[in-house]
Amino acid sequence: MKVIIVGGVAGGMSAATRLRRLDETAEIIVLDKGDYVSFANCGLPYYVSGEISERSELLLNTPEGLKARFNLDVRVNNEVVAIDRQAKTVTIKTPTGEYQESYDKLLLSPGASPVVPPVIGYEVAQNVFTLRNVENLDEMMAYITQHQPQKAVVVGAGFIGLEMVENLKLKGLEVTLVEKAPHVLPPLDEEMAAYVSQELVKQGVDVRVNTSVVEILNEGKAVRLEDGTELATDMIIMSVGVKPATDIAKKAGLALGMRDGILVNDQYQTSDENIYAVGDAIIVKNQITGEEALISLASPANRQGRQVADVLAGKARQNKGSIGTAIVRVFNISAASTGLTERQVKLSGKPYKVVHTRGNDHAGYYPGATAVTLKLIFNPETGELYGAQGVGTKGVDKRIDVLATAIKAGLTVEDLPELELTYAPPFGVAKDPVNMLGYVALNVMEGLTEMIQWHEVPEKIAAGMVLLDVRNEGELSRGQFPDSLNIPLNQLRERLDELDPNKAYLVSCASGQRSYLAERLLKQHGFKATNLDGAFFLYSVVRPEELI
């Protein structure tokens, strides 16, 4: 069997090495148009700041190493420019010419290319960079070394954009971040992304949302935003997203789907039975909605590469779809998500509820505990878990990993309190934040609490609800809701006569725990009470300007 693999990074290289383990006799040729294969693309931003100090660290393997270990024929600077499906050959362009190579099976793992937004002046500027591969990195670093830029504009506040902001800032540049969406980190919901925004501002990043760069001026010395604002800059990073790199697949007439992603069956086979595809370039099934999706993440690409090798070697393997799990570190906080966002669930029309919790990453009485804020989106009738998000200094990755596993396994809200997670004071909490998230969601499902969401507050207050703040007096100096009533929780039972049985109360505290206790107390004493989900902490991050 002669197998040609196009693309030698995550998906392609996983496929090549696995295939060799299964089939010592197969002829395996890996073609990559770039100078390098098997590089650490997720590590590239960290070399900009010097946090990863050796460039060689990013180069995980070489054609020579792959030949010695796996007997792979790896050819860099070999770009496939055409596929002849009838003849089962590919045309390959090299620095010195073109040649053809035949295949029995062809695997496409071309990845995705950065989207180039329609910006005037893009072409003439020499200081506009994207970051997808080692060549991009080398260009950027050469520019930085030569020109010693002081200011940078990063366009796009997704995962890569945020990593670039962090690393440029750590390198000492003044950084402006421009995002077209209403908030940074669009893969998360607004109120969770607000924590990231808060951290960016705290670290001195100039954050501009709801706008985009429409023109690059003076050969890159400045940019103009939608509203006409001009920002001086020394370099510009474009990270507005990626699209499947499927020009060759398209030219070859393979069936494509959304955004020109390659359509494959659950064995990774394209519309041509001898051509397979994996990685960022293919359309996958979202496991929760069953809908088509494009997911540009390293983990699924690696898994798919390994699985398609099994398929090529005649083993039964099936792409079961993806839920999408991702994390980003932004200075001192991390932000992660798994499954669907609230926005996606809302769009889908499914019934859903949302809860937010704030707990310690480890026992509060043990030194160094920090807050983890979690969000769960679920079906209030069945308890189905749609998605979860987390932000915090430490322990966010762990909680989202547990929730991702729960979602993948089809667990429900009712199962979350049952999870038996590691607990000792340095590591966790006896009632882990994930358990608590389940308890709170279960309280919602069983009608023990009625949650009001942060974005509903203005309308509820306008409709006559009274905001009852049950924090202690000493906590009020951190900020208050306007026109709120304060009765500390521990005094509430004794001071019920200060409340009006005809009014509806929206109870808040710091994190939402005490307000829940107050809500239960009030309800059982005949008052109309609801709980502000996420309470003061969440509100103060997402809507600080509305507090006094």
Next chain:
Amino acid sequence: MKVIIVGGVAGGMSAATRLRRLDETAEIIVLDKGDYVSFANCGLPYYVSGEISERSELLLNTPEGLKARFNLDVRVNNEVVAIDRQAKTVTIKTPTGEYQESYDKLLLSPGASPVVPPVIGYEVAQNVFTLRNVENLDEMMAYITQHQPQKAVVVGAGFIGLEMVENLKLKGLEVTLVEKAPHVLPPLDEEMAAYVSQELVKQGVDVRVNTSVVEILNEGKAVRLEDGTELATDMIIMSVGVKPATDIAKKAGLALGMRDGILVNDQYQTSDENIYAVGDAIIVKNQITGEEALISLASPANRQGRQVADVLAGKARQNKGSIGTAIVRVFNISAASTGLTERQVKLSGKPYKVVHTRGNDHAGYYPGATAVTLKLIFNPETGELYGAQGVGTKGVDKRIDVLATAIKAGLTVEDLPELELTYAPPFGVAKDPVNMLGYVALNVMEGLTEMIQWHEVPEKIAAGMVLLDVRNEGELSRGQFPDSLNIPLNQLRERLDELDPNKAYLVSCASGQRSYLAERLLKQHGFKATNLDGAFFLYSVVRPEELI
């Protein structure tokens, strides 16, 4: 409804507060024989070293605070000494006398008491301590302050014993650890516990296994071990385990089971319909084996307390059993387990296989990556996950939490590679250690690899197998298997003529990854090859004396 709750820590206090949230009118009396309720028992060891510096941090709540917030009637120094089930009353002993209190429902959450081993001289020594509550801690700290001990003997190398060793050592004492079992940390399997033992020795702890303290000499100035060895000491910590504190339950004629644990149905109801029980004192169902088990952990106790409150308030709740998940930090490493150990599975007679993996906690090219060693015990026919264990510097808690969730959810080996976990260089690896564990186990199930376990090596070598070490030459200085053959993996394809087709090869490398590649290569070229699971790293920890 008048509810009396016996025991005011994890289970009891979770029940009391939850019950109040559900029922504002219930009369809830919490009785505790100690001076304190709601204290952080898992934090006690860390106060010994001063890592938790304020004693007040350990006292999470007071009777006054619980009255104000939850309207609970909490009575400390109130010991229940008898239950009159006919009259539905309890007799309570206080420092000043006895009284009776009636109940509609009685909840027992008495916890477990330290086992006192049959040691001669125990009674007369004033420097022998256990650590279950604040009073124990106060006594121990008073002794330390007054006598400034230089040496300590810790008897029992379970979780608490190890935490005491760590904290006494951090306080500057010379510590000897004595464990009756063949290895420290008996809740883990031998080879995984060996990492803990290695760390203890590295930190200067005198570790003695396979022995016990049989006599305390000179009023505690020394101890004698089984083999007659005498060890001088200034203080002795007994942490040989706990047993259900069920004397009162027994006296009242409630049905008890193994080790006098209280038998309850899945609604936490004892053999008396008006008496319920939760926490360390009850017998639970092991969710994997369906067998009875005693589990002394904070998380299940908290969950059970909350659930029994729901039951008392008339809600449908069911104890679904436990799998048992635990973690301990021992100086610079952590060790965790979930589900069954290999020893337990072996005893059960179930078919099983074992795999070990060693991977990075986060991307190797990003600074600060450390090794995580994982073990998985599974059914090789069905893929059922029986249990998992992990050791390492960082990220062990996360991996065991994910595996605990997978086990709880009934996922199989085949599902582990599918898990979509958070990945960015500071947090994880594109193929997470948990994914890798699944891949390796799947390779075993599908016959792609045949694993030889570390304890099988001597018999295999004796039977004529040749140990083939495929590490590079530079790695051999770390230690070698005696009589092993070395061919670096990258040279193997070219040097196959050095191997004997009539011999069986047991391939090893550093962690087991390269040896697997070599095994695949050899098998496909017609050689008889197996892979040493865990390879050199694991062997060098569990059997260092057999290496040269």
